[in-house]
Amino acid sequence: MKTRACTRREFSVIFLFLAVAALIFGLRNMEVLEQFQHKIHSTTNVTNISTDPDVNHSFCTFQPLSGEDALEERLLLDSIAWPENPPLPAPVSLEQTSDPAHSTFTILPRRGGGQWHVGDQLEVMIEMSDFHGRPKKYGGDFLLARLHNLKLVAGVAGQVVDHLNGSYSAVFSLPWEGDAQVKVMLVHPNEAITVLNRINREQPDRVFFKSLFRSGSLSETTICDICLRPTQQPLCNFTDRHTGDPWFCYKPKNLSCNARINHFTGGVNYIIKGNETKLFQSRVNLKVEIRASGPASITVLPKQKDQPQLKSSIVTSGPSGYYYQGTWRSLNGPTVRQFNISDISPCLKGKVVHMYGDSTVRQFFEYLNAVLPDLKEFNLHSPKRAGPYMALDYANNIRVTYRFHGPPLRIVTVPTRELRYIANEIDGLIGGTNTVVLFCVWAHFGPYPMELYIRRLQSIRRAVVQLLDRAPGTVVIIRTGNPQGLTLNFAQTKSDWFSLRFSKVLRLMFKGLNVHLIDAWEMVLAHYLPHMLHPQPPIIKNMMNVILSYVCPAKGN
Known part of the structure; x- marks a missing residue:
C-alpha cells in the first residue's frame, strides 16, 4: 500500500x-x-x-x-497569399481576362474639396475590363502605379489596393510642388498569375543545373537541383550541414559523389505553351499601361501652414522615398547624402565592405571599382561575372569584396569550392564598426517553392543576429528585388510577381532588426527609366548614395 x-x-x-x-x-x-x-x-x-x-x-x-x-x-x-479567381472554363479564353486597352483609371477629387498641396495624398480608381469591354467582377490582377514629373525628374511609387471586385485604388503621396502625372500598368492579369502559381507548384525543376564529376581520366556530367524527380539513379546529397540549404545531383554511374568539381546552368524548360501563352503577350497584357478616363495629371500647390494634410483611409504606410531633380530622397530613413567621387574614399577609409548575393549586388562592386581611382581589383583568377572579387585601396585602407550567394545559381561554370552560402560567410566575419555587410537574395529563386526562399532567409537572419550580437557596430544593409523587363520566357522564371513576393517576405523577416534596407523595388518603380533586371547607372548611383549614407550618415542622423 x-x-x-x-x-x-x-x-x-x-x-x-x-x-x-x-x-x-x-x-x-x-x-x-x-x-x-x-x-x-x-x-x-x-x-x-x-x-x-x-x-x-x-x-x-x-x-x-x-x-x-x-x-x-x-x-x-x-x-503573401494572392486573391483567387472564380473557377473558369478550361482552357481559359483570353477574351475573359483583363485587357488594359479596355480598362481605365480615374483621378478622384481631393477629399474635402479644393486643390492638392504638398503632403496630401492622391487617390486613383482603376476599373478593369475584359477584351469585350465587360467590367471584371473579381480581383487578383497585378498592377503597378507611379506618379512622376519628367521635367523635374521626380517620381514616387503608388500603393495599389485590390477591392476584389474588379476595381482597385492607387494611392500616391504628393512630395513635390508642380505637375504630377499618373501612370498605371498591368503587369499580369489574375489568370496569368494562376498559371505562374501552378508551374511553381508542379514544376519547380524547370530550371536545371549540371555538375561535372572527375577522377583521373574518368569524367561524367549529371543534372543537379534543389528538387530532383525520383528515378532509379541514386542521388548525391550536397545539403549544407550548417545552414540546411538543400542541393542534390544524380550520382554518376562510375564515380563517387566526392568527385564533383564544378557547377553550371543546364538549361530552362519553358513550359507555358498553347493557349496559355496568350496570357503573357508583350504590348497586349504583359506590362502594358492603362489609359486615363479623364485627366491623367494634377497640379500640386505648396504645402499650407498649419493645415492638416489629408491622408487616405485605405493605406497604412507611405512610400519609402521619392525622386526629385534626379536624386532619391528618403521618407523613412536617414537623409540621403549626395556623394561625389571625392567623398566616397573618405567615407570608406579604414573599412572593409563585404558584398554577397547575385549580379544586382555585383553592380555595386563594379560601381566602386570604376569610380574610385585608388581602388584596384586584385586578380583572384575568378570566372568572369561569377567572382569572387576583391579590390584594395592601400592608401585609404579600404577593402571591398564580392561573392555570389550559394545555389541555385544561373551563371557561368564555377568550381564547387567557390559555392558558399551567405549565412556561412557572415558567420566567419569578426565584424565591428569598420565592417559593412551588404547582401541581396532574390533573382535566382523565382522557379522554386516560397518555402525555399523563407528558409534561406531564416539561415541568413540567424547569422546576422549573431553578427550583431558579437559586433553591434557592424553596418548591415539589405537590397530588395526590383521590377524588370518581361517577356513570355522571362516571366516563367523571373516574373515581377515572384520579385514582389520576395520583397514582402524580406521586409517582414528583417523587420525590427538593426539592419538597413535599400528599397530597390520602389527606387526602380519610381524612376522614369524602363524596368530592367540590372537597373541603369542613374539608379545605381542613387542606390550607392543610400548605401554610403548608412555607412557615413549626415550629422544629426
Whole structure:
C-alpha cells in the first residue's frame, strides 16, 4: 500500500509537470503568433484570400523546422497569399481576362474639396475590363502605379489596393510642388498569375543545373537541383550541414559523389505553351499601361501652414522615398547624402565592405571599382561575372569584396569550392564598426517553392543576429528585388510577381532588426527609366548614395 501511494504521488507530479509544460508551450506559441501577426498586419494592405500552402512537392525535400520557424513560415505564406479567381472554363479564353486597352483609371477629387498641396495624398480608381469591354467582377490582377514629373525628374511609387471586385485604388503621396502625372500598368492579369502559381507548384525543376564529376581520366556530367524527380539513379546529397540549404545531383554511374568539381546552368524548360501563352503577350497584357478616363495629371500647390494634410483611409504606410531633380530622397530613413567621387574614399577609409548575393549586388562592386581611382581589383583568377572579387585601396585602407550567394545559381561554370552560402560567410566575419555587410537574395529563386526562399532567409537572419550580437557596430544593409523587363520566357522564371513576393517576405523577416534596407523595388518603380533586371547607372548611383549614407550618415542622423 505504501509503495502504491508513492507511485500515485509520483504520477501526479509527472502529470502536473507535463500539464504546466504544455501550458507554457501553448502560451509561447500564442505570443509568437501575435508577434508575427502584428508584423504582417502592420506592413501589408492587400486583402489576402488564399491561405493554402504554396507547395507540397513530393520530390522536394525540406528539413523539418523548429516550431517557431514553422509558425513563421505559415504566417509569411499567408501574408503573401494572392486573391483567387472564380473557377473558369478550361482552357481559359483570353477574351475573359483583363485587357488594359479596355480598362481605365480615374483621378478622384481631393477629399474635402479644393486643390492638392504638398503632403496630401492622391487617390486613383482603376476599373478593369475584359477584351469585350465587360467590367471584371473579381480581383487578383497585378498592377503597378507611379506618379512622376519628367521635367523635374521626380517620381514616387503608388500603393495599389485590390477591392476584389474588379476595381482597385492607387494611392500616391504628393512630395513635390508642380505637375504630377499618373501612370498605371498591368503587369499580369489574375489568370496569368494562376498559371505562374501552378508551374511553381508542379514544376519547380524547370530550371536545371549540371555538375561535372572527375577522377583521373574518368569524367561524367549529371543534372543537379534543389528538387530532383525520383528515378532509379541514386542521388548525391550536397545539403549544407550548417545552414540546411538543400542541393542534390544524380550520382554518376562510375564515380563517387566526392568527385564533383564544378557547377553550371543546364538549361530552362519553358513550359507555358498553347493557349496559355496568350496570357503573357508583350504590348497586349504583359506590362502594358492603362489609359486615363479623364485627366491623367494634377497640379500640386505648396504645402499650407498649419493645415492638416489629408491622408487616405485605405493605406497604412507611405512610400519609402521619392525622386526629385534626379536624386532619391528618403521618407523613412536617414537623409540621403549626395556623394561625389571625392567623398566616397573618405567615407570608406579604414573599412572593409563585404558584398554577397547575385549580379544586382555585383553592380555595386563594379560601381566602386570604376569610380574610385585608388581602388584596384586584385586578380583572384575568378570566372568572369561569377567572382569572387576583391579590390584594395592601400592608401585609404579600404577593402571591398564580392561573392555570389550559394545555389541555385544561373551563371557561368564555377568550381564547387567557390559555392558558399551567405549565412556561412557572415558567420566567419569578426565584424565591428569598420565592417559593412551588404547582401541581396532574390533573382535566382523565382522557379522554386516560397518555402525555399523563407528558409534561406531564416539561415541568413540567424547569422546576422549573431553578427550583431558579437559586433553591434557592424553596418548591415539589405537590397530588395526590383521590377524588370518581361517577356513570355522571362516571366516563367523571373516574373515581377515572384520579385514582389520576395520583397514582402524580406521586409517582414528583417523587420525590427538593426539592419538597413535599400528599397530597390520602389527606387526602380519610381524612376522614369524602363524596368530592367540590372537597373541603369542613374539608379545605381542613387542606390550607392543610400548605401554610403548608412555607412557615413549626415550629422544629426
